[in-house]
Amino acid sequence: MSNIAVADAAAPSTAAQPFMTRLGAGFVSRLVIIVPYLWLLFFFLVPFIIVFKISLSQTAIAMPPYTPVLDFRDGISGFFAGFRDLNFDNYVWLTQDALYFRAYLTSVVIAAISTVLTLLVGYPIAYGMARAPATIRPTLLMLVILPFWTSFLIRVYAWIGILKPEGLLNQLLLSLHIVNQPLVILNTYTAIFIGIVYSYLPFMVLPLYSSLEKMDYSLIEAAKDLGCPPTAAFWKITFPLSLPGVIAGCLLVFIPAVGEFVIPDLLGGSQTLMIGKTLWNEFFANRDWPVSSAVAVILLLLLIVPIVLFQQAQARAQEQDK
């Protein structure tokens, strides 16, 4: 990585500095890039290449449970010989078993519905916060962030006690005579929706709030003065101006929700199907590493477009802050 060309850190004044200091600065500034760069290359990018490689290998009853492909131990010739052993059996297997296709499809549909629900719940909260008196806004912001700091697992676990057939929600509904028999919510898709909306709500509210807070509300006043009804003013002014927040929030919820494991596993029970759970089971229960790698590769391909969109939205937001 020595060829990373570094735009020089210190501006015009560098020329005046002693040679050794400049050398030191160049080295340090290079280090600032190289160290995290190499770390991420090795621990983030290389692992994906390995996943891809193993997804093309065959299952074996051994430890690790796959036949090695692209073995570098025999040098270059061994490397090329390995190509002959590559096979797409695992991918063929994924297309033949309808279970996988259904798991991908339901995951995307569940994530999409949950994202819309989270937006519907989160928007009024973010809007209310942005219109709150400036003195209490930091406190409100803090209150939204605080649950995010408490464990994800704990927050999902808390809902089990609420949604169970003999749980707190049913006790309340029965005692108020709203229902005559306990509602079955736990271990259904409804419970997954509740879990995702609840867990990911701060991720939706924060970007929404930051774009709603920046908005110039005199625009609304002007629209009102000109006789525009409030609903029309919302759709014509507020919502379009909050669109960057809506996009960022939706991507922050949708992408991780597609691959979610804890929520479908704890709240969805064994009857619900989601790809994160399928991958986990292939790996931990069936010990089929090549197939779970293939599942991961397809999931990644499925998410690559939203991930690139997310990254571009982040880069744009960064440009605007400057």
Added chain:
Amino acid sequence: MNTTWSRFNITSITLGFAFLYLPIVLLVVFSFNESKLVTVWGGFSTKWYVSLFHNQGLMDAAWVTIRVGLISATVATVLGTMGALALTRYTRFRGRVLFSGMIFAPLVMPDVITGLSLLLLFVAIGMDRGMTTVILAHITFTMCFVAVVVQSRLVSFDRSLEEAAMDLGAPPVKTFFQITLPVILPAIVSGWMLAFTLSLDDLVIASFASGPGATTLPMKIYSQVRLGVTPEINAACTILIAIVTIGVIIASIANKRREVQRQLDERAAQRG
């Protein structure tokens, strides 16, 4: 103030916060329940806390989690701060697009993919799975969160301060430690806290990266939750919530104090 805080806004905020906090409050309340049933109130008791501290497995797991969290958060903070500096200060270097992609992608990457890919890496390089591999995995995914937090502070940072210091002859490294670092320190501290809580919280990545003998608290809680909900888990969760809440409150008070002090200093400087 011409912003009208309508009844609609107040209602939506109240309902929103009730939704966010009610489950956590109920969880805490039922950790003090005398009855073994988690959802039926049987009187106040702290017995589950006592039995919790006698649960050796849970205590060992808690100790592993704390060590993993402290080490991984500290390394991740250093790497993440470097990454943030690289992203904001060096707008042109070869591979910058890939670099920023590798910083942002882990933020949204599903845990199952990150976990699986790291595990396969550890197996491929022949590393024994245990606490070290969990720490390495946690550094990797939390450093990106640190980078984003620190970066947002660096973007709004007034660079003329640094330029002034360097014009006066301070070498860049000294400028960084005497000018830049104090200014971005609050962001670095909150980045560290975020990394620590993410590490404390993680179940999926730790489950993949961990081996025998290195069970973290979330892994332990998860395996017990699968067997059924018990008040003991509620007690463990309550302690975790208490630690995090106290930490966040202390940090925000310290932050506020520093902010007030800074404003006073600035005013004094203007007057002087």
